[in-house]
Structures are given as C-alpha cells and as structure tokens.
Amino acid sequence: MSGRTILVAGGSSGIGLELAKDLVAGGDRVIVTSRSRETADEVAAGLGANATGVALDVSEPEGIADQLRDVPALDGVVMAAIERDANTIRDYDIARARRLITLKLIGYTETVHTLLDRLTSSVETGIVLFGGRAKDAPYPGSTTVSTINGGVDGLMNTLAHELAPIRVNSLHPGIIGDSPFWAGKPDGVLAGYESRTPGGSLATMADVVDAVRFLLFNRGVSAHSLNVDRGWRIT
Template sequence: MSSVLVVGGTSGIGREFARFRAERGDEVVLTGRDAPRADTVAKEIGALRGIAVDLSRPHDIAAALRGVGRLDHLVIAGVSRDDNKVTEYDIDAALRLVTLKLVGYTEVVHALQDRLHAGSAIVLFGGQAKERPYPGATTVATVNAGVGGLVNTLAVELAPIRVNAVHPGVVGDSPYWQAKPEKVLAALRTETPTGRLATMADVVDAVDFLLRNGSVNAVELNVDGGWLLG
C-alpha cells in the first residue's frame, strides 16, 4: 500500500488517477480548488479525504497541505485552460497560468519536501502545446515547456527522489475533448499513427508507470499515439 497525493484530483485525468489508486487499495488524498467539491469527490472514489488547494495562490499552499502526512507518490495534475493570443494579450490571465503551473507546482513540492523520502516519486503534468502550439496557446505552450525545465532541476535538487513529467496529447474521452464535435475528433484520429486518440486510462497507466519504475527519472513522457509525428 502506498500513500498518494493527487493535486488537481477532482476532475479529468487527475480524478481518474486518484480513483485508480484508491480502488487498488492505496491511501489517496486529493485536492481541488473548492473544499466541498474536493470532499465530495474523495468520498465518491474512495479516497481518504479531499482538501482545498489553489495552485494560483502559492502563498496559501503550505498551510493548505499542512495536514498531509508521509508520501510515497505525488502527482501534480492541476491545469487551467487558457486561450491567450499574443495579438490580444491578457496579462492577468497569463500571470495566473504561469503562477499556477510553474510557481504553484514548485511550491507544492517545496511545502511537502519534508514528507517525501528517498523512495518517493513525483509526476508533473505538462502538455503537447509546447511542441504543436495553436492560436491562443501563447501561455499554455510556454508553461508546458517550462515543466520540462522544472522536472530537470527538481530531479537534481531532490535526488534520490525521482521526478518525471507526462505530456498527454489529445485525450479523446476526457471531458474537454468529449465536448468537441465528432468531425474535429475524427480529423485528429486521421493525424495519429495509431488511428486512435489517447484515453484517460492510457494517461493513468503512464503516470503509474512513471511512479513505479525505479530507474525512470527526469523523463518527459508523451502519451499521444505518435500524434506529434503527424
């Protein structure tokens, strides 16, 4: 049995991973921005508890995580969708996302460093906008590229604790992509060498692998069916 904290575990892939590990019998704590929702989701999936953590408010993170105990696995999956073109630049939106994804992620690790141990492992969430940006991905592409730098420096600073990142491609059954028109998804499937889009189960499996394999460190793992080759 492992102790697991999933930051950003109330929806999407974060929730699926928290559910997967709770059903496997691990001691799972999850976080979300809203305390009642975090508590509700924790009860629904069989996690120990849910707590409120807002990654965009890094000064409050340490206090919010004070009750978390010794950790084997830490997954930071909190994300925010951002549509921000450089031609119509929203500075406040950019500052929020940069703070959430880079400062917030780092502060979570900083706040929990005394509860990690030599055998602990961390997985951060990036995304493939860093490789295939689109109009409006100005900030998203930047912060996801920054996750790679963060992985490297944390792996050095925290050694022997392992730190890796997962970069999902288009996850066809995620709430975000399920809401897209079928013709959009069909076009994306034709651009993917496997002929299928990644699933949340695929990403969950990838995260679990990164946490379990003791020789995988400072790796950025793409989960996209080869979509980047399209």
C-alpha cells in the same frame, strides 16, 4: 494493499480523478485536491475510505503551505492541476497569462517545496508533473500554454537533480479523446485529429493513467519527459 499514500493535486476531476480511482482500486491511499473543500470532500467520499479531500489552490502559492499543513507522510505526488487558456499575442491578456504561469511554474514548485518534509528521501518516492503537448505542438493562442509546458520540463530537471534520490518526471498528454474537455466537442472535431494519428485512434485517459503509474513507481526512471499522444506528431 500497497500501503502507499499519494497526493493528486487536481484529483477531483478529469484525468486526475481517473488516476485517483485507479490508485484506490490498486490499494493505495489517495489525497485528492480541489480549489473547493466541499468538492474535494465529496469526491473523496465517492472514492471510499482510502481517499481524503484537501482544499488547494495552486494559483495562489502564498496559501499553499497553510492549505497542506495537515497532509501526512507521502510516497508520491502528482501535480495534475491545470487550467486552459487561449491567449493570442494580438489580444494578449496579462492577467490570464500571469495566473497560468503562476499556477504551474510557481504553484507546482511551492507545493513540492511545502511537502518535502513529508516525502521520504528514497528512490521509491516519485513526483510527476503534468505539462502538455502544446510545449512543442503550438496552436494559435497557445503562447502561454506552450511556454509553461516547456517550463515544466525545466522544472522537472532541476527538481530531479536537487531532490535525488527522489525521482521527478513530467508527463505531456496530447489530445485525449475521452477526456471531459475533448469528449464534449461537437461532432466531427475529433475526426480530423484521429485521421492524423497512426492507428486512427486518439489516446485515452486510461493511457495517461498507465503512464503516470509508470513514472510514479518505476524506480529506474527519473528526469524523463514522456509524451502520451499515440504518435500524433509523426504523421
């Protein structure tokens, strides 16, 4: 048993859930969040006695402090809560853009701000912020996503500077072939991406989990932006 307690915002599904499972299996205590308290509790129950569920909506930052009021002392925070949005300039939707910008850039920041009194000021304490490769690999409709994922690195840098010795890092997954979003694509969609990846295979959720653990627990790493895409952009 490590004795560590880690909060995983967005830990009720997808990569966040895979991370929560891995942390619990390694002996850590995990707090998983979902916008729905029912979902958070259900997922935590499935993870076992070392998991707790908390309702948290990072897209509504004014409510974050109240939602996290009962969270105990923490050894780490992983901000994996995300939403996807295709929002082109020609058909720009301000409301959708505002929601996504608020979720990551303000919601992530307010969550860390709220939890500071429960984070030990130590190099042992780690914070990981999820961005995405759209920050420098744009696609049609990715303007908001690309902008905020670039902003995650700016947020990482200022938090790493202000909160030291607490370590703050960012992680940017590319196309994760076995994630719920990508695995559900029609046959043939992933083949084109695989053919452009050195080695001919896409990164997996296990790859992302390993990367999060490295950023979260390695005491020598802070203010580092890590891509997980198996080198897709070099081909």
